[in-house]
Amino acid sequence: xxxxxxTRWIVAVAFVLVLTSCTPSVPSANPTEVDDSxxxxxxxxxxxxxxxxxxxxxxxxxxxxxxxxLLDSLFGVSKNLEYTPELLATEPTVTTNxxxxxxxxxxxxxxxxxxxxKPLTSEDVAYTFERLIEGCAKDPDGSxxxxxxxxxxxxxxxxxxxxxxxxxxxxxxxxxxxxxxLASQYAGWKSLFGPIFAKHAYGETSAExxxxxLEMTGPDGVLPSSGPMTFGGWARGRAIVLxxxxxxxxxxxxxxxxxxxxxxxxxEIVFSSDLDSQVSGVLAGEIDVVMASPDExxxxxxxxxxxxxxxxxxxxxxxxxxxxxxxxxxxxxxxEAIAYGIDKEQVVSVLYEPLFGxxxxxxxLGNSFWMSNQPGYINHQSKYETANVSxxxxxxxxxxxxxxxxxxxxxxxxxxxxxxxxxxxxxxLRQLQIELIASQLEKAGIEIVIEPGPQNFFAETIxxxxxxxxxxxxxxxxxxxxxxxxxxSWTSGPWPGNIGTIYRTGGQQNIYGFANDEYDRLLNECNxxxxxxxxVICYNELxxxxxxxxxxxxxxxxxxxxxxxxxxxxxxEFVSTVPIVSDSVAGGPLANAADYQLVE
Numbered sequence: 001x002x003x004x005x006x007t008r009w010i011v012a013v014a015f016v017l018v019l020t021s022c023t024p025s026v027p028s029a030n031p032t033e034v035d036d037s038x039x040x041x042x043x044x045x046x047x048x049x050x051x052x053x054x055x056x057x058x059x060x061x062x063x064x065x066x067x068x069x070l071l072d073s074l075f076g077v078s079k080n081l082e083y084t085p086e087l088l089a090t091e092p093t094v095t096t097n098x099x100x101x102x103x104x105x106x107x108x109x110x111x112x113x114x115x116x117x118k119p120l121t122s123e124d125v126a127y128t129f130e131r132l133i134e135g136c137a138k139d140p141d142g143s144x145x146x147x148x149x150x151x152x153x154x155x156x157x158x159x160x161x162x163x164x165x166x167x168x169x170x171x172x173x174x175x176x177x178x179x180x181x182l183a184s185q186y187a188g189w190k191s192l193f194g195p196i197f198a199k200h201a202y203g204e205t206s207a208e209x210x211x212x213x214l215e216m217t218g219p220d221g222v223l224p225s226s227g228p229m230t231f232g233g234w235a236r237g238r239a240i241v242l243x244x245x246x247x248x249x250x251x252x253x254x255x256x257x258x259x260x261x262x263x264x265x266x267x268e269i270v271f272s273s274d275l276d277s278q279v280s281g282v283l284a285g286e287i288d289v290v291m292a293s294p295d296e297x298x299x300x301x302x303x304x305x306x307x308x309x310x311x312x313x314x315x316x317x318x319x320x321x322x323x324x325x326x327x328x329x330x331x332x333x334x335x336e337a338i339a340y341g342i343d344k345e346q347v348v349s350v351l352y353e354p355l356f357g358x359x360x361x362x363x364x365l366g367n368s369f370w371m372s373n374q375p376g377y378i379n380h381q382s383k384y385e386t387a388n389v390s391x392x393x394x395x396x397x398x399x400x401x402x403x404x405x406x407x408x409x410x411x412x413x414x415x416x417x418x419x420x421x422x423x424x425x426x427x428x429l430r431q432l433q434i435e436l437i438a439s440q441l442e443k444a445g446i447e448i449v450i451e452p453g454p455q456n457f458f459a460e461t462i463x464x465x466x467x468x469x470x471x472x473x474x475x476x477x478x479x480x481x482x483x484x485x486x487x488x489s490w491t492s493g494p495w496p497g498n499i500g501t502i503y504r505t506g507g508q509q510n511i512y513g514f515a516n517d518e519y520d521r522l523l524n525e526c527n528x529x530x531x532x533x534x535x536v537i538c539y540n541e542l543x544x545x546x547x548x549x550x551x552x553x554x555x556x557x558x559x560x561x562x563x564x565x566x567x568x569x570x571x572x573e574f575v576s577t578v579p580i581v582s583d584s585v586a587g588g589p590l591a592n593a594a595d596y597q598l599v600e
């Protein structure tokens with residue numbers, strides 16, 4: 001134990017020095033006043049650019065993971081990928097009115113409070129709603145205009161306002177009761193209100209809220225939290241410290257072991273893309289918990305008697321995103337040739353089974369709406385599970401491609417079939433996966449050029465202003481040449497409509513250039529369906545637009561590879577208890593952060 005505490009003391013002092021010398025405007029947790037033996041250290045791969053989860057260019061899951069410890073929502077998400085009441089006392093009452101509008105009545109838990117001691121009430125929920133819709137254009141019924149991907153006037157930076165755009169009325173009845181009325185049924189109504197913001201502290205306008213969320217800090221200092229931790233300080237390029245929220249009202253999650261305040265005094269989140277350093281830190285007792293993408297260096301942890309693997313596959317999945325605005329990829333036959341050339345079973349057996357055993361479906365993944373461990377899952381890419389070189393070559397030759405002496409195909413007008421693949425940096429397993437798939441596609445005559453992406457991957461590549469403009473206008477504006485193929489992870493669920501909005505025509509996250517009126521119409525139908533069995537059927541049909549050519553030649557722009565849990569585990573010599581982690585936007589290592597316990 002002595003070595004661990006001594007090491008942490010050095011890290012804490014260095015952290016304070018960095019904070020005071022480099023970022024004096026950001027409040028620090030002042031670890032010198034805290035019992036350092038009650039500081040838990042978590043290592044994460046990538047440092048977020050900011051803590052504004054809804055900023056379209058902030059595509060890092062780690063941003064949402066950190067906010068999970070700071071801000072509660074009306075609903076949480078369980079390990080079974082189901083919504084459960086979080087700030088709510090009970091399940092809301094949903095009533096379909098005579099005019100087909102829907103009224104939802106909510107009841108907050110009693111005695112909720114912010115970390116500064118102020119009560120958390122219905123007024124805070126109303127404030128959050130007002131910030132979401134400030135400046136948005138409105139329909140005659142009072143709801144905001146659903147205008148994804150265009151200048152809709154909305155001030156608050158938010159990837160998607162699906163469902164929120166249906167709200168025609170919001171009524172505060174008292175401190176704990178409020179209701180909303182929707183213009184029609186909405187299957188994803190439990191996702192309407194994500195984190196709730198404090199009316200008294202987060203800014204009078206949506207513009208101020210945008211600014212304050214960047215570092216969870218406003219003019220009066222650190223923003224108050226409703227979760228088990230509060231924001232302590234940020235040493236850019238090094239770490240973030242979270243401090244225990246002494247006024248935490250406790251968790252009601254079915255996964256939470258601790259219903260009270262956090263056991264640990266502080267959580268230090270250190271950032272390092274060097275997985276070998278992370279592994280060494282865990283083995284040396286300098287890092288308690290690691291949540292990284294699997295990597296071949298992490299098998300060293302598997303050989304450690306003190307390391308406990310606690311990974312649970314969630315709705316996060318790796319996929320190859322195809323830019324249909326690329327001249328080659330505009331041909332459905334080329335996209336299908338790529339699908340035929342990839343051997344998902346080999347990817348899983350070579351890269352994932354050694355780390356996760358049977359946690360991952362050996363056939364890989366063939367659906368982007370449902371994961372393989374969910375009841376609604378259907379493998380829509382079953383014919384692409386293993387490589388089929390002859391079918392890949394047939395697809396290419398059907399549209400005029402000819403194999404050259406070096407074994408790669410070329411088109412008389414489009415030239416050599418050479419495609420760039422880019423990916424976020426710092427993920428060795430993903431790099432190995434791309435290298436393996438590139439070798440598979442080489443056998444089918446498709447040349448893959450690997451281009452590691454910049455540190456701020458999304459903002460500078462697939463979600464850059466010019467790339468998104470090209471995608472939303474199908475190449476009429478912007479720059480469609482920014483990227484060809486990208487490998488990264490999307491998160492689907494717990495409500496499948498989450499991924500559905502990504503593919504919507506002109507959507508802020510529709511990077512693919514896909515635009516289909518029939519898809520948009522069906523998406524609205526699926527989102528309005530409240531019967532669970534009918535939802536499964538509807539969303540599975542939607543998935544076929546993205547993962548197959550069954551719905552037309554503009555499909556098959558997404559090739560899911562595998563469901564991907566992060567490598568989540570801890571050093572049992574120093575940590576006795578960790579939370580149950582659902583690896584998703586609403587999960588990560590800081591969901592139920594109050595559960596962490598250190599060995600006494």
